[in-house]
Amino acid sequence: MYAERVLSGMRPTGSLHLGHYHGVLKNWIELQHEYPCLFFVADWHALTTQYDNPQGIEKASMDMVVDWLAAGVDPNQATLFVQSRVPEHAELHLLMSMMTPLSWLERVPTYKDQQEKLAGKDLTTYGFLGYPLLMSADILIYRADKVPVGEDQIPHVEFTRELARRFNHMYGREPGFEDKAREAVKKLGSKKARLYEEMRTRFQQNGDRDAIEQAKAVLDEVQHLSMADRERLFGYLEGTGKMILVEPGYLLTEASKMPGLDGQKMSKSYNNTITMRESEESVTKKVRSMPTDPARVRRTDPGEPAKCPVWQLHLVYSNDACKEWVQQGCRTAGIGCIECKQPVIDAILKEQAPMRERAQVYLDDPTLVKNIIADGCEKAREYARETMRDVREAMGLEYH
Ligand code: TRP
Numbered sequence: 001m002y003a004e005r006v007l008s009g010m011r012p013t014g015s016l017h018l019g020h021y022h023g024v025l026k027n028w029i030e031l032q033h034e035y036p037c038l039f040f041v042a043d044w045h046a047l048t049t050q051y052d053n054p055q056g057i058e059k060a061s062m063d064m065v066v067d068w069l070a071a072g073v074d075p076n077q078a079t080l081f082v083q084s085r086v087p088e089h090a091e092l093h094l095l096m097s098m099m100t101p102l103s104w105l106e107r108v109p110t111y112k113d114q115q116e117k118l119a120g121k122d123l124t125t126y127g128f129l130g131y132p133l134l135m136s137a138d139i140l141i142y143r144a145d146k147v148p149v150g151e152d153q154i155p156h157v158e159f160t161r162e163l164a165r166r167f168n169h170m171y172g173r174e175p176g177f178e179d180k181a182r183e184a185v186k187k188l189g190s191k192k193a194r195l196y197e198e199m200r201t202r203f204q205q206n207g208d209r210d211a212i213e214q215a216k217a218v219l220d221e222v223q224h225l226s227m228a229d230r231e232r233l234f235g236y237l238e239g240t241g242k243m244i245l246v247e248p249g250y251l252l253t254e255a256s257k258m259p260g261l262d263g264q265k266m267s268k269s270y271n272n273t274i275t276m277r278e279s280e281e282s283v284t285k286k287v288r289s290m291p292t293d294p295a296r297v298r299r300t301d302p303g304e305p306a307k308c309p310v311w312q313l314h315l316v317y318s319n320d321a322c323k324e325w326v327q328q329g330c331r332t333a334g335i336g337c338i339e340c341k342q343p344v345i346d347a348i349l350k351e352q353a354p355m356r357e358r359a360q361v362y363l364d365d366p367t368l369v370k371n372i373i374a375d376g377c378e379k380a381r382e383y384a385r386e387t388m389r390d391v392r393e394a395m396g397l398e399y400h
Pocket residue numbers: 007008009010011042045134135138139147148149153
């Protein structure tokens with residue numbers, strides 16, 4: 001049922017690192033078993049800040065999708081696609097731009113934040129201001145009701161909710177709504193239609209919310225209804241117009257606690273990352289050269305794990321026995337730092353092994369990735385076209 005649809009997008013930043021894996025992808029992998037999921041490469045979003053150098057975006061997108069697949073995102077369970085290959089996003093963005101107050105866009109916190117953060121770049125562009133609107137179009141076009149996002153993106157989802165409400169309020173009263181709704185009731189079959197009518201009367205005469213829930217349960221059982229009819233029947237129940245766009249909810253993704261090589265959060269901009277498919281030699285070298293507690297100048301100097309970035313990685317990767325060994329060994333100078341780092345290296349390599357293996361298939365035959373994306377785009381477009389039909393109709397732009 002579409003109301004359970006999960007949608008999330010990621011900007012193509014090229015090869016992903018273990019912070020992305022622990023922070024986002026593990027979550028996607030869980031979700032794909034629970035809901036129909038749509039995951040997409042937000043390549044147009046990359047252009048909002050990278051408009052002066054778009055050449056690398058395509059390669060970065062493909063590399064990123066390989067990382068998704070390597071992590072275990074399963075194209076048989078989730079729909080994977082590229083935003084710019086589903087041009088309906090742009091059409092919805094354009095139509096909504098007509099009714100989006102400028103002040104709403106200027107108020108989105110990331111607008112000023114990002115401009116300050118990327119001070120060297122001219123972000124006084126139309127596209128950058130409209131970025132939250134583009135994200136709204138991404139979400140609304142799939143009528144997604146669960147959007148996994150990090151905390152910084154929550155204002156964007158709220159903005160999307162407000163826009164959906166504004167849109168439905170403005171355009172939700174389609175001409176001939178009552179007639180179309182009554183036609184849709186007939187399509188339920190006589191028994192279910194009678195139940196539905198009964199519940200509708202109970203709600204409209206007595207305000208009985210239970211009746212609404214029961215009627216919705218009846219509608220959920222009916223498989224053959226079109227999305228448009230389903231929406232009409234929801235609207236007709238409560239006496240409102242037609243709900244054309246669905247107000248999304250979000251699923252908060254915990255901020256990644258994955259520490260980088262220097263103890264700060266792992267991030268490309270801090271240059272402290274291990275990529276998901278980094279070579280074994282490079283992982284080993286990087287961890288071996290990690291800074292440790294500065295008090296351990298000599299092997300015989302005791303140290304304190306709390307002051308050491310390597311300990312942060314033990315917290316992610318090591319079991320209790322190993323952690324005990326580190327604490328004890330570090331504080332008594334019983335173990336050396338190279339020794340202490342080895343279990344971390346081993347754990348990372350172990351985590352990466354299945355990723356490398358899965359990725360190899362796609363590296364050997366890149367057309368596999370292309371096909372996955374092409375299939376995903378086709379599927380995504382079917383949903384997107386359906387929404388656009390309703391949107392055009394609601395706005396009187398059908399031209400048939
Ligand atoms: N704006 C998101 C980011 O920068 C990416 C994104 C674009 C997105 N469209 C989306 C996320 C739709 C969730 C849903 O991280």
